[in-house]
Amino acid sequence: LLGRFFEARAKGRASQAITRLLELGAKQARLLRQGTQVMVDPLELVPGDTVIILPGEKIPADGVIDAGATSIDQSMLTGESHAVDRGPGDEVYAGTVNQQGRLEVKVTGVGPNTALARIARLVEEAQATKAPVQGLADRISAVFVPVVIVISLGVLATWWIATGDFADSLSNAVAVLIIACPCALGLATPTAIMVGSGRGAELGVLFKGADVFERAKEIDTVVFDKTGTLTRGAMTLTGLDSEADERLFLARVASLEAGSEHPVGKAVALGAEERDIELAPVAGFQAWRGLGATGIVDGVEVAAGRARFMADRGLHIPDRYLEALETFERRGHTAFLAGWGGEVRGTLAVADTMRESAPAAVAELRRIGIETAMITGDSRQTAEVIAAQAGIATVLAEVLPEGKATELARLDAAGRSVAFVGDGINDAPALAAADLGMAVGSGTDVAKEAGDVVLMSGDPMSAVVALRLARATFRTIKENLFWAFAYNTAAIPLAALGFLDPMIAAGAMAISSLSVVTNSLRLRRFH
Structure with missing residues (x-):
């Protein structure tokens, strides 16, 4: 019972961070109803409602900005201290703070369906699971208890035969039973996992299970996806070389790319919009992941993509455009025809x-003995320029999306323990293939994203924090197990020899459990 009390106390303290986050939610919401503002409880909101958020107020529900622009303090969600700019069409999350500007937000998620509530559930689920090392402690405890009972009976018989004093003999036997209670052994792993996962949530790092800590501490190689991980994932149109009418050329290409979900296509479409170029509708749009796209624009079949893709479709490529392609790539830009x-x-x-x-982040990984690599679908020239800026020596370039998992498997076959850091949706196969998948989270539905770890902020340094925290947590588990074993090894002989009465034994047992809990709680100071 005492062991369970300590475990419950540790779990409560470890979950304080999540409890505090949930308590930080808005207490009232300014609902816009038929043109009139009405103050309501946030739990009364439903998806589709429009709420008004004034400067300095907390956002009462997840939603999308309909009107207004502001900076949002979402440190309680992502762990990042700086505010982020948000405007019409951008998502905002319950509990974050509107720092400036009046916002109209259309509600998309309320109460248990908010990103914050999902984060809390994810952490609770991680705390409820068992790490593989806990299985070892459980197996030892299963053998340890009957062995201690046998030792206790032996102590009773030996002292009774030697002294003839049954009461004193029974006292020594009871002292052995009390002091050998494996409470500390049972607390060694779960308390560390609870505190580690809670501290991770505070830092914007979500571990999806206790076993993740054990796998993470074995990682010796981290492979970063380029777009959206090492880079911001917000591409812009930086160059255009064409002998054709530039506006016509850009209009046709942007019209084609407007139907693409790829960041490159979005950048081209945005570039046309910034130049006030009107886009035309596209018919028969087709995209080949990592290669290119085709479609009918203004009655003409337009193609855009890599040189190989264009050649395969029978388009002649003038030398001028191949030279321009190479020039752009030498500058580290992503270029296409x-x-x-x-x-x-x-x-x-x-x-x-x-x-x-x-x-x-790359330098810190190198300092703690972890190698790094970058994987991308870009040409080798472009990839090497970007990798050099980040300080990464190993480059896996011109890899199609479906080929990323294959490249990770090759590293694994070479004896590397690989973590992959990439987008939680687009890189799902690679995240699953890695020994440890680290998904850059969007905050929208972290529980459903692929990966063993979700990095809420998208900052590459979060990957470093995750690995360091996993190592610190597992180191704490080993310390706890060592002291639990050491305590029993030293204390049982003392009790058997009559140096400890039952009251002192009970106190020593409680102190041993408390020491394990206290050691685990040191993880709350991890930074």
Whole structure:
């Protein structure tokens, strides 16, 4: 019972971070009803409602901004201290703070269906699971208890035969039973997992199970996906080389790419929009992942993609555009060709921005003995420029999305223990193939994203934090197990020899359990 009390107390303290987060939610919501603002309980909101959030107020529910622009403090959700800019069409989350500007937000999630509530459930589920090392402790405890009973009976018989004093002999036997209670052994692993997962949630790192900690501490290689992980994933159109009418060329290519979900296509469409170029409807749109796309624009079949893709479709590629392609790639830009009527008509280039923390994250991984690599579908020239900026020496370039899992399998076959850091949706096969999948979370539905670990902020340094925290947690587990075994090894002989009466034995047993809990709670200071 005492052991269970300590475990419950540790779990309560470990979950304080999540409890505090849930308590930080808005207490009232400013509902817009038929043009009138009405103050209601946030739990009374339903998806589709429109709420008003004034500067300094907390957002009462998950939603999408209909009107207004602001900076949002979402540190309680992602662990990032700086505010993020948000405007019409952007998602916002319950509990985060509107720092400036009046917002109109259409509600998409309320109460248990908010991102924050899902995070809390995810952490609770992780705390409820058992790490593989806990199985060892359970097996030892299963053998340990009957052995201690036998030892206790032996102590009773030996002392009774030696002294003839049954009361004193019974006292020594009871002392052995009390002091050998395996409470500390049972608490060694779960308390560390509870505190570690709770601290991870505070730092924007979500572990999806206790076994993840054990796998994470074995990682010796981290492979980063490029787009959206090392870079911000917000590409912009940076170059265009065409002998054709530039506006016509960009209009046709942007019209084609407007139907694409790929960041490159979105960048081209945005570039056309910024130049006030009107887009035309597309018929028969088809996309080949990692290669290119085709579609009918203005009655003409337009193709855009890699040089190989264009050649395979019978389009002639003038040397000028191949040279432009190479020039853009040497600068670290992602470049591709576009054309119609059997001829490539121009070269376009887009570029992403390196995350400021990427070089520091790579350097920190190297410092703790972990190698790094970058994987991307970009050409080798472009990839090597980006990798050099981040300080990564190993580059896996021109890899199609479905080929990422194959590349990770090769590293695994070479004896590496590999963690993959990538998008939680687009890189699901690679995340599953890695020894440890680390998904860059969007905050929208972290419980459903692929990966063993979800990095809420998208900052590459979060991957470092996750691995360091996993190592610290497992180190704490080993310390707890060591002290639990050491305590029993030293205490049982003392009790058997009559140096400890039952009251002292009970106190020693309680102290041993308390020491394990206290050692685990040190993880709350991890940073």
